[in-house]
Amino acid sequence: MELSQTFALLSATPATLNALLRNLPEVWTQSNEGSDSWNAIEIVGHLIQYDHNNSMRLEWILKEGDSKPFPKFDRTSFQTAVHAKSLADVLDEFTQVRTNNLEKLQKMDLSDVVLAKRGIHPALGSVTLGQLLATWAxxxxxxxxxxxxxxxYAYRDAVGPWSAFLGVLQCNGHSKPA
Incomplete structure (x- = not known):
């Protein structure tokens, strides 16, 4: 994958989230798919946490290489922080964090040699910086x-028999943290 394509996608995500969520009534942004699933604010909060974590992992690969594994991180620790915030605040924070990360990335020399540098993921083992960037997108x-x-999900019953034609209602995805 071309790095410019990865950057384009990473750059588009904040605007996409804003377009999808910014002006929705709270009933939409507070709902989820049932127990152990996330609502919109929690999903954006997770993206903020993931951006912080990936920025740290990128620096880790450049400084530590594969000499020791990345520090583990709790994928749900963001939940306490976001519950005290509005959706607008969480969207603004994500936009700022992502913008800062993209600025850092664009200042880096991301040559093929650098993209091939390796780090150690605590669960997955050896990974490259290029794989980290692709995974981010x-x-x-x-x-x-x-x-x-x-x-x-709010429409699952209201659509009646049309649900058979609506793939978004058939998907079991990954709302539950892995």
Missing amino acids: AHDLTHLHQLTRVLA
């Missing part, structure tokens, strides 16, 4: 998909 898409599923 695919992770955004995973949670954009999740958001559309969470929003569509």
